Amino acid sequence: MEATIEVSDLRKRFGSTAALDGMTFTVTPGRITGFVGPNGAGKSTTMRVILGLDSADEGTALIGGLRYQALRNPLSHVGSLLDAGALQPSRSARGHLLWLAHSQGLSARRVDEVVEYAGLGTAARRKAGGFSLGMRQRLGIAAALLGDPPVLIMDEPFNGMDPEGIVWMRGLLRSLAAEGRAVLVSSHLMSELQDTAQHLVVVGRGRVIADTSVADLIAAASGDRVTLRTTARAQAMTVLARAGAVVAATGSETLTVSGIDSQRVASLLGRADVPFSEIGAHRATLEEAYMELTRDAVEFQSGGTR
Ligand SMILES: Nc1ncnc2c1ncn2[C@@H]1O[C@H](COP(=O)(O)OP(=O)(O)OP(=O)(O)O)[C@@H](O)[C@H]1O
Numbered sequence: 001m002e003a004t005i006e007v008s009d010l011r012k013r014f015g016s017t018a019a020l021d022g023m024t025f026t027v028t029p030g031r032i033t034g035f036v037g038p039n040g041a042g043k044s045t046t047m048r049v050i051l052g053l054d055s056a057d058e059g060t061a062l063i064g065g066l067r068y069q070a071l072r073n074p075l076s077h078v079g080s081l082l083d084a085g086a087l088q089p090s091r092s093a094r095g096h097l098l099w100l101a102h103s104q105g106l107s108a109r110r111v112d113e114v115v116e117y118a119g120l121g122t123a124a125r126r127k128a129g130g131f132s133l134g135m136r137q138r139l140g141i142a143a144a145l146l147g148d149p150p151v152l153i154m155d156e157p158f159n160g161m162d163p164e165g166i167v168w169m170r171g172l173l174r175s176l177a178a179e180g181r182a183v184l185v186s187s188h189l190m191s192e193l194q195d196t197a198q199h200l201v202v203v204g205r206g207r208v209i210a211d212t213s214v215a216d217l218i219a220a221a222s223g224d225r226v227t228l229r230t231t232a233r234a235q236a237m238t239v240l241a242r243a244g245a246v247v248a249a250t251g252s253e254t255l256t257v258s259g260i261d262s263q264r265v266a267s268l269l270g271r272a273d274v275p276f277s278e279i280g281a282h283r284a285t286l287e288e289a290y291m292e293l294t295r296d297a298v299e300f301q302s303g304g305t306r
Pocket of ligand 1: 014
């Protein structure tokens, strides 16, 4: 089966709310696609529709070219981590995985492999009801990987993870993508995706705002700005503004300059005898790029509803 997810023109209303309003994107194999957007943008609804847990009013969602309902032994086609709380609390983690495995014709040996892979170790014998959120996420990952699926869908997998767990999760996602799987990961924290995802689908109000590589998104948001460190901030601002640059102070000794390149900034300051210690092209963070893109798409902003 091809490792792809194809979402095409999904529309869904909940009463007067358009949760999905023409959602369209493709997740391709061999890379991590981050799925991001403000609260209420439609991420969970999209994931639920892809996984057959919810139905759309219009449009299609295909896994390897097939609707979820048409997949035989779905765990071997797609693994998902949606709600880490959905467990039988009295069952041991291993018992839960064994039950899942048997329902899909998978072996007990495979259960032991995924227990190891997800770093559950001896905790697998304990009742899942007593697990921390981080441990439940690991159990969810073990369940998602049971059928060795080519497609993975993870809703907020970093939730509840401690710093060591976050590093582990990043490495795991990267290796799953490197094995040629299609990996769709939603997250609210851009910092978690910055060094993890290669591609981003940014959504707002039920539709795609941007479908782009992380590198291109950061380059576009970085613009042609130059950052500068100087102990003579006021003097530098005067010299650069006189040359036509737009200058903004970003700290007591730092400035952002746009309109002229870093070489010109250096030569202007040199000629005017303005001291500076650092100069370089400004590189936006993924967080900055994301904020700029989604500014108009947030449903609720601090300071009241729009
Ligand atoms: N079962 C439901 N009943 C009514 N409205 C719903 C239901 N599920 C989702 N919605 C609405 O649909 C819209 C999209 O919600 P969804 O949960 O898909 O967004 P999201 O991007 O996952 O948000 P979050 O980041 O907060 O998890 C929201 O306006 C939400 O209130």
